[in-house]
Amino acid sequence: MLPADSDLVIVATSPDFDDSARAVRDALLGSRYKVVFIVASAARVPSWVDTNADKVLLRRSLRGLLAFHRAKWVVITHGLYSELPKTSRQFFINLWHGMPVKKIGAMVGEQIPHTDIVVAANSQYRGIMSEALDVKPEQVLVAPHPRIDTMLNVSQEGRKQHFGNKWVFLWLPTFRDRKGGKGRRDGTSGQPVFHQIGRFRKFHECLRELNAVCVIKPHPLDDISAVSTSLPEAVQFWTDQDLDDRSLSLYQLIGLSDALITDVSSVYFEYQQLDRPIFCFFPDFEAYESGRGFVRPFRTLIDDPILRTEQELIDQIKASFQGRVRSDARPAEHKSERSALARQVLQKCGMEIQ
Numbered sequence: 001m002l003p004a005d006s007d008l009v010i011v012a013t014s015p016d017f018d019d020s021a022r023a024v025r026d027a028l029l030g031s032r033y034k035v036v037f038i039v040a041s042a043a044r045v046p047s048w049v050d051t052n053a054d055k056v057l058l059r060r061s062l063r064g065l066l067a068f069h070r071a072k073w074v075v076i077t078h079g080l081y082s083e084l085p086k087t088s089r090q091f092f093i094n095l096w097h098g099m100p101v102k103k104i105g106a107m108v109g110e111q112i113p114h115t116d117i118v119v120a121a122n123s124q125y126r127g128i129m130s131e132a133l134d135v136k137p138e139q140v141l142v143a144p145h146p147r148i149d150t151m152l153n154v155s156q157e158g159r160k161q162h163f164g165n166k167w168v169f170l171w172l173p174t175f176r177d178r179k180g181g182k183g184r185r186d187g188t189s190g191q192p193v194f195h196q197i198g199r200f201r202k203f204h205e206c207l208r209e210l211n212a213v214c215v216i217k218p219h220p221l222d223d224i225s226a227v228s229t230s231l232p233e234a235v236q237f238w239t240d241q242d243l244d245d246r247s248l249s250l251y252q253l254i255g256l257s258d259a260l261i262t263d264v265s266s267v268y269f270e271y272q273q274l275d276r277p278i279f280c281f282f283p284d285f286e287a288y289e290s291g292r293g294f295v296r297p298f299r300t301l302i303d304d305p306i307l308r309t310e311q312e313l314i315d316q317i318k319a320s321f322q323g324r325v326r327s328d329a330r331p332a333e334h335k336s337e338r339s340a341l342a343r344q345v346l347q348k349c350g351m352e353i354q
Helices: 019-028 062-070 123-132 148-153 156-163 193-199 201-210 240-245 250-256 267-274 285-290 310-321 340-348
Strands: 005-012 034-039 055-058 071-076 091-094 117-120 140-142 167-171 212-216 235-237 259-262 278-281
Touching: 005 019, 005 062, 019 034, 019 148, 019 250, 019 340, 034 062, 055 062, 062 071, 117 123, 123 140, 148 250, 148 267, 148 340, 156 250, 167 250, 201 212, 201 310, 240 250, 250 267, 259 267, 259 310, 267 278, 278 310
Parallel strands: 005 034, 005 071, 034 055, 071 091, 091 117, 117 140, 167 212, 167 259, 212 235, 259 278
Antiparallel strands: none
């Protein structure tokens, strides 16, 4: 039996070192707890990780496995070593990776990660997360997701550096089909509609007229090899590497944007806190509904109109932005100490931090 360490905290997120991981690590700074990141790859370790204080271990390594078995606290967004039995001394804090619109977990026969507490955004999602992760309702903690702090508190100083004085429309499609075409396909073909962005000539012209840029950030597992490389300057694909190159995280980019385009991405609910336009662009809505399906009837979750065509998307964008003037001055919607939300969640789970 390996000796237990009640002060050891494993943090495992997907992607590695995402905004959730940083929020948890920042909340634990100055406490007695020691952080170990267990990652799929250590090829890109961000600058905010203190390699003198924080350990980074590979998921597929003996050291990673040993640290996991010694730790009392395990903070996850997807799962970690779910195929192994959970020990009684371990406590799994499941932040999940957003409130789902599409069916997940037990609803679609997926493997359920070990979970002692899972975070839900509101009382409606308490029941949804309980069902999806096969846990009791009392194991669902209603609390804001820790990464929201990053989105709401991002400094606007970098806007001109990255986008000049343009409107920024951020397109965040939900994950449809993993690279290589293996696994379940969701919707008409499994391919996200953004694969056809090169044909959206009217959309390109709309961006030009509004002095806007559309940044498309696919899911890390999405295959974008089929996307046209001859796109107008106003349409940009950003990968995780592109974010790193600009010293931005995903939720910092979200906080910098002026509007969101998405289908069933869970970021929909978090973006509502910014009180900025959301365009629900969902051309294959009916096919998706009859295939993957939703955790609850779609209209009980999403308030915005479903846009099925390029023209409907353009009409909604113009109705929101035509005649408006780009301004860097924005009201401070949210002011709090960095990582305050993560600290609240960890405290409610029993961790002793100030």
